[in-house]
Amino acid sequence: MQDLMKLRDEIDIIDDQIVRLFEQRMVVSGQVAAYKRSVGKPVLDKEREKIKIEKVVSKTSNEFNSKAVESLFSQIMAISRMYQYQNLASERTDLEGFFEAEMKITPDTRVVYAGVPGAYAEAAMVEYFGTEIDGYNVETFKDAMEEVHNGKADYAVLPIENSSTGSVNDVYDLLSSYDNHIVGETMVKVEHALLGLPGSRIEDIHTVFSHPQGLMQCSRFLDGKREWQQVSLQNTAASAKRVVDDGDLGQAAIASRQAAKNYGLVVLKESLNDLKNNSTRFVVISHKKTFHEKADTISICFETLHESGSLYSVLSHFIFNGLNMTRIESRPVKGKPWQYRFFVDFNGNLKEQAVKNALHGIQSETESFRILGNYKGVEPVC
Known part of the structure; x- marks a missing residue:
């Protein structure tokens, strides 16, 4: 001793x-x-x-x-x-041209969402902006991004993550492709129901329509209906509309109760979700690089050098500046096999010195770098 x-x-x-x-x-x-x-x-x-x-x-x-x-x-x-x-x-004071500004919502504010009336995206739009706006819908996520990029809409509302099935990869890819920015987010509780035509019965169903994530989120229920054909469509509300358009008593849709009201369908079974506290996170997109003084969440994307330790080196900037990273996603980079673009969310405001320090370091040590937005985060819906 x-x-x-x-x-x-x-x-x-x-x-x-x-x-x-x-x-x-x-x-x-x-x-x-x-x-x-x-x-x-x-x-x-x-x-x-x-x-x-x-x-x-x-x-x-x-x-x-x-x-x-x-x-x-x-x-x-x-x-x-x-x-x-x-x-x-x-x-350094310039952070890629971002400036602090209040979001002003008026009846003339144009907001676009992807899908048809009755989609969860419409509910997200109303949750964030209210009803006193000029809201409208387009067919795809890309269409919504184009509307904002070209100045036809002031804002777009797009789903980016579900609490049970994970990220909406198409939206992440669009965020890296367009010079649009995240200025807000909202959460919508997802409560799926099985919808059919008036007079239809569960025992008559042979085909069910929904968004791919809607089908995944109800996998337990569908596992007991192996004989049903599952057909993926662009969103849940479009699935309800498809049932109406086809007029087949053997078809059903997995969508919201609001979609049933919108399209005159009946609820054959409620609460299909595998997880009862299922919610979807939607981001609000603008072409302007604005943020609010109370913004507390920053989203960035970057590509690292294709060598050992490069991601660790980038992420260490959060540690050394005392910043809390809340989410990281990766997506393959088109045209660069086995290379990935990373999307990171962390707590902070662009006015804070620690944030400036970290962003300066990350930008200096990555092949490509973008600040996607600084906005007020929200708590998940339970």
Whole structure:
């Protein structure tokens, strides 16, 4: 035991030296940041870091220490970069042209959603904007994005995530393809019902229509109806309309009770959801780069360098700036096999210095980077 205590005392002495030397190194890093600021040189110098790591690794005595020193100095240099980013970001005020503004809703405000009347997207639009607006519908998510991008609509309301079936990948892809921005979000509770024509019975059904996620969200119920043909359509309300248009007593739709009222259908069975607290998150899209003073959620997307540790390096900016990351999604990049675009949500406001520090660092260490929006987040519907 006495020998162990002596060894621990020796480690404490070494650790004290490491801390002292680390702080000396950070002072010099600050001087490096000042120099780079004066000459306009970027913080990240990959070639310099590669040479530095090779040099320190060459001084180790065995293979284990070589890998350990490589990892250690990679972290030290990452920390040094973040310190330099903080120094440089303190002078940056432009965040890709975003500006603070109040959202003004009037009867002339044009809001578009994808689907037909009775869709959950219509309910989301009413939940966020109320009824005193000029709301209308288009067929697809892409159509809605186009309406906003071309100035025909002030806002679009699009589903982006369901609590039971996950992300709406098409909307994530559209967010990266269009120069539109998230300015708000809302949650709508999803309560699916089986709808049929007046006079139809469950035992007569042979075909059921719904959105793909609607079918997935009711998989337990449908597992007991293996003989039914499941047909995916663009949304749940369109599925209700299809039943009406076809006029077949053997067809049914999985949609909302509101869709039943809109299209004159009857509810054959209620509460089909696998999860009773199922809800869908909708984002509000605008072409203007605005945010509210009370905005507390930021969405970004980026592509990382196609090399080991690149994602970790990017995400570490949240840790070092004390920011809480709430969501991360990935989507394949078209034309770049096995490369991915990442979508991240985190808590913060574009006016906060910690946010500026993190965004500056992430932008500097990614191949492509966009701020998708800064908006007021909402709690899930239970």
